[in-house]
Amino acid sequence: MVAGGGDLDLLFIIDYLQLAGWGRLVKMMNKWWFLVLAMVCWVASGFALFGQQQGEKDAAFSIGPERIVSMAPNLTEILFALGLGDKIAGVAAGSDYPPAALSKPKMGSFWQPSIEAVISAKPDLVVTLGFSQQRNLAQRLERIGYRSLTVNIDSVSELYEAIKKIGGVTGRGAQADELVLGVGEKLKNLSALVGGEDKVKVLWVVQREPLRVAGRNTFVNEMIELAGGENAIGPTVHKYPPISSEQVYACGADVIIEPAMVSNDLGSERAGAVKYWGGFKNVGAVKNGRVYVIDGDIVSRLGPRLYEAVETIASCLRPGLFEN
Amino acid sequence: MSTNELLTGKRLIGRVAFSVMLLAAVMFVCSLTGAESVSLKKAFGSVSTTGAINPDYEIFMQVRVPRIVLAAIVGAALACSGVVFQGLLRNPLADPYILGISSGAGLGAVIAVISGFNWMLWGRSPIAVFAFLGALGTVWLVWLIGRLAGRSNVTSLLLAGVVVNAFFSAIIMFLTSIARSDQIFSTIFWLMGNITEEEWFILWLSGGCVITGVIALFYISPQLNVISFGQDDARSMGINTPAVQTIAFAVAAAITAVAVSLSGLIGFVGLIVPHGVRLVFGPDHRQLLPVSAIVGAIFLVACDTAARIVVAPAQLPVGVVTAIVGGPFFLVLLIRHTRKVGWLAK
Numbered sequence: 001m002v003a004g005g006g007d008l009d010l011l012f013i014i015d016y017l018q019l020a021g022w023g024r025l026v027k028m029m030n031k032w033w034f035l036v037l038a039m040v041c042w043v044a045s046g047f048a049l050f051g052q053q054q055g056e057k058d059a060a061f062s063i064g065p066e067r068i069v070s071m072a073p074n075l076t077e078i079l080f081a082l083g084l085g086d087k088i089a090g091v092a093a094g095s096d097y098p099p100a101a102l103s104k105p106k107m108g109s110f111w112q113p114s115i116e117a118v119i120s121a122k123p124d125l126v127v128t129l130g131f132s133q134q135r136n137l138a139q140r141l142e143r144i145g146y147r148s149l150t151v152n153i154d155s156v157s158e159l160y161e162a163i164k165k166i167g168g169v170t171g172r173g174a175q176a177d178e179l180v181l182g183v184g185e186k187l188k189n190l191s192a193l194v195g196g197e198d199k200v201k202v203l204w205v206v207q208r209e210p211l212r213v214a215g216r217n218t219f220v221n222e223m224i225e226l227a228g229g230e231n232a233i234g235p236t237v238h239k240y241p242p243i244s245s246e247q248v249y250a251c252g253a254d255v256i257i258e259p260a261m262v263s264n265d266l267g268s269e270r271a272g273a274v275k276y277w278g279g280f281k282n283v284g285a286v287k288n289g290r291v292y293v294i295d296g297d298i299v300s301r302l303g304p305r306l307y308e309a310v311e312t313i314a315s316c317l318r319p320g321l322f323e324n
Numbered sequence: 325m326s327t328n329e330l331l332t333g334k335r336l337i338g339r340v341a342f343s344v345m346l347l348a349a350v351m352f353v354c355s356l357t358g359a360e361s362v363s364l365k366k367a368f369g370s371v372s373t374t375g376a377i378n379p380d381y382e383i384f385m386q387v388r389v390p391r392i393v394l395a396a397i398v399g400a401a402l403a404c405s406g407v408v409f410q411g412l413l414r415n416p417l418a419d420p421y422i423l424g425i426s427s428g429a430g431l432g433a434v435i436a437v438i439s440g441f442n443w444m445l446w447g448r449s450p451i452a453v454f455a456f457l458g459a460l461g462t463v464w465l466v467w468l469i470g471r472l473a474g475r476s477n478v479t480s481l482l483l484a485g486v487v488v489n490a491f492f493s494a495i496i497m498f499l500t501s502i503a504r505s506d507q508i509f510s511t512i513f514w515l516m517g518n519i520t521e522e523e524w525f526i527l528w529l530s531g532g533c534v535i536t537g538v539i540a541l542f543y544i545s546p547q548l549n550v551i552s553f554g555q556d557d558a559r560s561m562g563i564n565t566p567a568v569q570t571i572a573f574a575v576a577a578a579i580t581a582v583a584v585s586l587s588g589l590i591g592f593v594g595l596i597v598p599h600g601v602r603l604v605f606g607p608d609h610r611q612l613l614p615v616s617a618i619v620g621a622i623f624l625v626a627c628d629t630a631a632r633i634v635v636a637p638a639q640l641p642v643g644v645v646t647a648i649v650g651g652p653f654f655l656v657l658l659i660r661h662t663r664k665v666g667w668l669a670k
Contacts, residue, residue: 042532050525114637120360131506144386
């Protein structure tokens with residue numbers, strides 16, 4: 001195949017085979033055919049060894065799991081809200097609500113879950129979110145033989161569905177329905193309170209430098225609308241579009257809301273916000289002093305505290321209504 | 325150790341055997357190290373219990389050992405293809421990604437993440453499949469452009485690689501800028517290199533591909549030796565340069581594509597391991613290829629173990645560890661050995 005010599009001394013494998021009495025076979029095939037044949041044998045033996053293992057792990061699971069692992073902070077909140085707190089065997093780092101979640105064993109971060117930690121927690125149910133890092137963990141665990149439940153929570157209606165789904169799998173269907181109904185009821189009352197008035201235009205800032213805001217196709221947008229507001233930014237390609245200073249002036253925001261990334265230090269976040277927005281003196285929201293820095297955890301987790309999140313936003317939009 | 329000594333078959337076998345034993349030792353030690361402490365006694369002592377879950381066994385056999393084997397496969401593939409690209413392109417900066425494999429695979433992975441595909445192909449996520457196809461497609465494209473620009477002209481091949489790389493990187497950045505935040509995170513972890521455990525079947529197949537590739541490259545290593553001195557010399561010595569180049573590129577690209585589709589873009593292994601081995605043992609490809617493959621495996625297994633345990637129970641992207649650990653180590657080697665042997669032993 002390749003012209004040129006110099007490989008005689010390299011064929012010691014084949015020399016050994018020749019010594020072992022395989023000489024005629026070796027002469028018939030050159031080394032390349034030998035390699036191809038070896039590869040084919042390898043692949044075939046792979047199929048023979050591992051090919052038929054699919055589908056053997058189909059054990060029946062009992063309805064009420066006793067050791068649940070939650071791989072996201074909002075899933076932890078849902079499990080606690082369904083009264084499953086004492087059955088949680090592990091949570092993702094960052095699960096800090098309710099406070100009882102802090103003492104649960106940590107299963108690695110939300111983005112980099114530790115499969116070893118999950119297995120040592122001996123779970124009989126692992127609940128994950130639907131995006132690829134988490135779905136991937138669920139698939140790996142199922143392959144080994146663990147039971148997992150994956151839910152998508154990207155909008156309010158998906159949140160309701162997820163709560164019901166988790167309730168169904170854990171034998172807490174009644175509590176789940178009650179929870180969903182309760183949150184829906186409270187939100188309905190709230191929107192009755194704020195619904196009649198004009199919509200307040202909100203600029204929801206997720207990041208200051210470079211400036212990035214929440215677009216229309218987000219659950220933040222849903223929460224703003226539930227709170228009687230309207231996103232100051234129109235439809236965009238990005239879910240969280242980066243915008244220019246020009247658009248800050250043009251969008252005519254009545255209120256600017258910044259969820260604080262570090263929720264235990266709202267003071268310094270507020271100071272930073274005042275300094276930054278000082279550069280936009282002619283924007284309505286800044287001129288009227290209506291830049292709000294709020295607790296980021298509540299409003300960036302879509303969980304059972306949805307009503308509290310919407311109420312927090314509503315109290316920024318219409319402080320007068322919520323003074324009591 | 326003098327590198328002027330003649331490379332005899334005995335010496336070669338001795339060194340390869342020694343590095344294989346070192347690899348086995350490193351893999352054994354690393355399999356006992358991890359976020360959760362696993363006892364071999366518990367894992368294998370009571371196999372015949374009532375089918376109850378044995379976490380020690382599951383962690384050891386289903387998570388940790390497969391992951392270590394995967395790291396070894398990927399490390400060997402990257403180091404070996406690094407040797408080939410450095411030799412063929414006669415460029416010390418060459419690594420497995422120099423002809424655009426990284427950006428091609430990256431583009432494939434980003435497209436798979438953003439389009440939100442959820443199907444599985446032979447138990448593989450679409451990310452791996454797309455990355456594999458992207459990698460091979462890009463190498464083919466670059467090879468084609470290089471050929472059109474000038475037959476077996478190394479410079480045009482390199483330039484084509486750099487430009488295709490830049491172009492695809494721009495597309496990746498555009499796609500990332502319009503992606504959702506969770507998609508961006510998935511993409512970033514992939515781009516930084518991310519080793520997880522893998523099914524035994526996949527390990528068996530990809531391991532077979534990589535071993536076959538290494539042996540094929542070993543077959544043509546005498547010709548690679550001559551080509552690495554220059555194509556004119558090679559031609560005058562009667563070597564069919566284009567054929568050797570084609571085989572070497574194709575095999576190196578294929579094993580890199582396998583590695584990349586399994587683990588994302590792990591940098592540095594393919595650059596420093598070949599150089600390190602060359603500095604210590606000399607530039608003969610007959611030795612450089614097998615020893616680099618094994619040293620690459622050792623290096624990546626060790627780095628991945630560090631990535632698993634440094635911030636446990638979370639983990640670092642392994643690409644971060646390869647760069648942080650490998651960089652200074654390589655510089656020490658460079659200073660100590662270059663004085664003795666000169667760059668690339670020219």
